[in-house]
Amino acid sequence: MPMPNRDLDSTWKYHNGTKHSYLSIRVHPHFLDWENKPLLFKIYPTLEVNRLPKDFRQTGVSALSAIASTGIAAKGKKLPTLDDIAQLLFFSAGVTRSKKFPGGETFFRAAACTGALYEIELYLVCQDLPDLPAGVYHFGAAEFGLRQLRAGDFRRLVVEATANEPTLAKAPLIVVCTGTYWRNAWKYRSRTYRHFGWDNGTLLANALAVSTSLGFPARLILGFVDQSVNALLDLDTRKEVAFSLLAVGHSSKRPPKAPVGGPLSLPLVPYSRQEVDYPAMRQMHEASSLLSKEEVTAWRKAKLGKKPAVGVKGAPILIKPVADSELPTDTIEQVIQRRGSTRKFAREPITFAQLSILLDRATRGIPADFLEPRGTQLNDLYLIVHSVEGLAPGAYSFHHATRELELLKEGDFRERAGYLGLEQELPADASVDIFFLADLHKIINQFGNRGYRATQLEAGIMGGKLYLGAYAQKLGASGLTFYDDDVVNFFSPHAKGKSAIFLVCCGHSARR
Ligand SMILES: Cc1cc2nc3c(=O)[nH]c(=O)nc-3n(C[C@H](O)[C@H](O)[C@H](O)COP(=O)(O)O)c2cc1C
Numbered sequence: 001m002p003m004p005n006r007d008l009d010s011t012w013k014y015h016n017g018t019k020h021s022y023l024s025i026r027v028h029p030h031f032l033d034w035e036n037k038p039l040l041f042k043i044y045p046t047l048e049v050n051r052l053p054k055d056f057r058q059t060g061v062s063a064l065s066a067i068a069s070t071g072i073a074a075k076g077k078k079l080p081t082l083d084d085i086a087q088l089l090f091f092s093a094g095v096t097r098s099k100k101f102p103g104g105e106t107f108f109r110a111a112a113c114t115g116a117l118y119e120i121e122l123y124l125v126c127q128d129l130p131d132l133p134a135g136v137y138h139f140g141a142a143e144f145g146l147r148q149l150r151a152g153d154f155r156r157l158v159v160e161a162t163a164n165e166p167t168l169a170k171a172p173l174i175v176v177c178t179g180t181y182w183r184n185a186w187k188y189r190s191r192t193y194r195h196f197g198w199d200n201g202t203l204l205a206n207a208l209a210v211s212t213s214l215g216f217p218a219r220l221i222l223g224f225v226d227q228s229v230n231a232l233l234d235l236d237t238r239k240e241v242a243f244s245l246l247a248v249g250h251s252s253k254r255p256p257k258a259p260v261g262g263p264l265s266l267p268l269v270p271y272s273r274q275e276v277d278y279p280a281m282r283q284m285h286e287a288s289s290l291l292s293k294e295e296v297t298a299w300r301k302a303k304l305g306k307k308p309a310v311g312v313k314g315a316p317i318l319i320k321p322v323a324d325s326e327l328p329t330d331t332i333e334q335v336i337q338r339r340g341s342t343r344k345f346a347r348e349p350i351t352f353a354q355l356s357i358l359l360d361r362a363t364r365g366i367p368a369d370f371l372e373p374r375g376t377q378l379n380d381l382y383l384i385v386h387s388v389e390g391l392a393p394g395a396y397s398f399h400h401a402t403r404e405l406e407l408l409k410e411g412d413f414r415e416r417a418g419y420l421g422l423e424q425e426l427p428a429d430a431s432v433d434i435f436f437l438a439d440l441h442k443i444i445n446q447f448g449n450r451g452y453r454a455t456q457l458e459a460g461i462m463g464g465k466l467y468l469g470a471y472a473q474k475l476g477a478s479g480l481t482f483y484d485d486d487v488v489n490f491f492s493p494h495a496k497g498k499s500a501i502f503l504v505c506c507g508h509s510a511r512r
Helices: 009-017 063-068 082-093 155-161 181-214 226-232 279-287 293-301 332-338 352-362 414-420 440-447 450-472 484-491
Strands: 095-101 104-109 120-126 135-140 145-151 173-180 218-221 240-248 379-385 394-399 404-410 432-438 476-480 499-509
Touching: 009 181, 009 279, 009 440, 009 450, 063 181, 063 332, 063 352, 063 450, 082 120, 082 181, 082 332, 120 155, 120 181, 155 173, 155 226, 155 293, 173 181, 181 218, 181 240, 181 279, 181 332, 181 450, 226 240, 240 450, 332 450, 352 432, 352 450, 379 414, 379 450, 394 484, 414 484, 432 450, 432 484, 440 450, 450 476, 450 499, 484 499
Parallel strands: none
Antiparallel strands: 095 104, 120 135, 120 173, 135 145, 173 240, 218 240, 379 394, 379 432, 394 404, 432 499, 476 499
């Protein structure tokens, strides 16, 4: 049987083929066809929508403790109610703001997303829950409601697709996150597949934190037979594919045998007049797909392993521990509602304690099937510090296992950072730019091409935590794109052989 996941050239072909460089964006400029801009929502026009309750609970859980959590133990009976589900969906993918402009309105959602295009869709697969009958549902963000795609308990199909992943097997609720290609490719073309990981990641950072605040265990599962999950949702896989699963809650019983579910063939409101296909992104997805339960089992056994502790060259700088009692207490609900992407940074310093909190809270760990044993991290953090009190401006590597910063080179790199972040002002003006780089060779050797999905997703989740960590401290943040190879060269020789994955910059907003 062919195993595209083990054909590792596919990752390199995609990753190298979608790198940005000074030259590439000049040789292949892209002009947006505004007349053909995709609709920001998936809508099933023939299905009735059941609105979700909007009287959200203030849990009182601080954002900084929610994002730091590595999960709640999966035991006992923890069944989410419809109110809990509404809260989880709103604070992960709900419309939190809108902006009117001549001729239209833009909608902004709870988590940051490249181009505000919101190409990640959410589906629920659940047992009978308080106020929600067992079924498969699509979350309609436009109306803040659910549309039932199938009636009955279909969780067993997902459990089997994960080769009986133990936590998911006892989850009363499974959230399936999908990526809709065209909705992002309209602007970003083939690079969209990277964005699936980033944008699904920021959304999951919120979802994990909100699950914790509501008292539910939640675990991210990336090992599943793609086709089984896609078929359950009846996705047209040329357009939309399942990307990740989130198991929420706990029940003592495993799901019963699932009803038979054939194709649904439901009409959809078209996203655009016409869609342009970029085959490279679909090929990357197919190359990282798992075809059988045996492949899933093997994938789950793969381990990156902890990195051997490499000593810091020079004097290590320990990030500053801050007692919980001294941390800002703004709740996760408050912080998500006020989060946005900073559009202009003031060139003002942040404190070393603020930076320490950011790094510490974003890297405590994520409950995920590809991050075992606990403490495993696929991405390495590198910093360009412009203006942090008590820390010399320069380039740093963050050793997450020992919580130490290593100074790689001292200097004022504002101008260079602006260049690295695709010649934008944001990374030049921020107080600190936090880059994610990964040893993709090692990762895909272990996990196959699906390791690439996992790497992008992990970066998006940690990036989402940085966003929330910054806003919890009344700072600003923005995700950014970058010139791939120039970033690696900038941090080399330390980063030699690694690949640039993600970038978030943080500082004081100029519009405070
Ligand atoms: C992964 C990622 C990359 C981004 N890249 C850029 C960028 O290069 N330049 C920029 O101005 N904004 C960037 N953004 C910010 C988005 O444009 C912003 O999240 C989106 O417009 C939604 O607005 P909001 O974050 O204020 O809710 C990025 C966001 C993410 C999550």
